[in-house]
Amino acid sequence: MSWVDRILYFVVSLLTGGAIVALITVAEQAIAEPIVTESTSTVTTNGSQTTTVKSPPPSAIAPQFSAGNNSDLCTIGATGAVQTQILGISVGSTFTEENCIRLKNAKTLYDMGMKVAAVSVMCQDKKVFDAMMNAGTPCPYDGLIGDAAKTAWQVHESKQPVEGEVDEPTAEDKRNQALGIVGSIFGGLLLF
Numbered sequence: 001m002s003w004v005d006r007i008l009y010f011v012v013s014l015l016t017g018g019a020i021v022a023l024i025t026v027a028e029q030a031i032a033e034p035i036v037t038e039s040t041s042t043v044t045t046n047g048s049q050t051t052t053v054k055s056p057p058p059s060a061i062a063p064q065f066s067a068g069n070n071s072d073l074c075t076i077g078a079t080g081a082v083q084t085q086i087l088g089i090s091v092g093s094t095f096t097e098e099n100c101i102r103l104k105n106a107k108t109l110y111d112m113g114m115k116v117a118a119v120s121v122m123c124q125d126k127k128v129f130d131a132m133m134n135a136g137t138p139c140p141y142d143g144l145i146g147d148a149a150k151t152a153w154q155v156h157e158s159k160q161p162v163e164g165e166v167d168e169p170t171a172e173d174k175r176n177q178a179l180g181i182v183g184s185i186f187g188g189l190l191l192f
Helices: 003-031 098-111 115-122 126-134 147-155 171-190
Strands: 075-083 088-096
Touching: 003 075, 003 171, 088 171, 098 115
Parallel strands: none
Antiparallel strands: 075 088
């Protein structure tokens, strides 16, 4: 799940929670019976009034998470803030981009003259692995390269990289689900 998907998931969860609370509030008001009162009063007032505001209005400011000028970091920041008349909430988190780490590791190995090891790191990605096989330059296998590596990969198909396991949710998926639940709760609280 990319960082954009995570941010969208959080925002959608926040909006969904708020919409549910709004619907419940509207439904309660529609069911309530009107109260009718009849009264007559006369009020005469003389005077003056002065209002002085000594503090700025409340505001929730989203924290800033960024890599700054250091391009060696493979993290992405995601933040958000919501402010109402009464309550303001801001949240933020960072996410590690795994493909960025793979690219940096491969470049470092290549820069040290370890070209086969750099290709091996890149071949851990299923798309790169398939592209290398289709190009006729198979990924190295246990020190073997070229046709010997191709034969070894055909014999040991179970060791080829796979796209991604979908059977069990990852820690990242669990964290995103928790953020969605928290966002829904905060969205509901903001409407009260």
